[in-house]
């Protein structure tokens with residue numbers, strides 16, 4: 001496969017040949033940074049883990065150059081850090097038995113540039129071979145600029161596919177700004193209970209980020225647990241964790257649906273929910 005960035009990397013953990021290694025994909029996640037996929041698409045990773053008829057593939061779009069660093073990584077330069085993070089991502093793919101992991105190697109600034117279509121072309125190349133049934137994306141209310149830009153480029157790529165090749169289900173998942181604010185009817189519930197040891201080890205792979213002074217490994221697990229506990233006040237917990245997601249399937253299937261209007265409609269329903277509850281008891 002040809003990609004625009006010279007540093008682009010396609011890693012197949014079980015060394016299956018292309019294109020079969022990619023076309024076996026059933027669940028695909030597209031994220032901005034090394035570690036995003038493991039934090040937001042664990043549901044898909046766990047679903048495919050150990051199966052021969054379901055395969056998870058991941059696409060990480062950025063080169064990992066801009067991460068914060070301290071401790072053992074304080075003096076590591078940008079190019080060395082990129083190599084370390086790419087290797088961490090490959091190690092996660094091996095641990096999680098992914099079908100493939102593709103690292104496109106873009107600087108964040110290129111992804112944020114809406115005139116640059118290279119990233120869309122690369123994503124389309126992968127999507128047209130992988131043809132996933134389910135995709136996991138960043139959600140449009142995320143507060144990280146690069147995450148939002150990656151989502152917008154992903155949506156363009158998905159909408160460029162013929163209608164019958166588009167995924168049946170598209171989830172917009174939480175990382176920067178969680179999705180507890182969605183009203184319950186709008187919450188996409190992605191259980192993360194399965195394979196707890198795998199879950200912990202996948203989060204811990206990204207040592208360079210954790211050592212950089214951010215305990216993502218603990219925070220992600222804390223969020224998943226909190227979601228399971230606070231989801232419903234009247235019933236006992238049946239799952240040990242959830243990732244919350246927005247159902248983005250309508251956006252993927254209708255090229256004319258506006259993403260701003262679509263996203264703000266969720267905020268409108270939250271506003272109405274708050275208003276109705278307050279008015280009910282005052």
Ligand SMILES: [Zn+2]
Pocket residue numbers: 032033036144147175
């Ligand atoms: Zn990220």
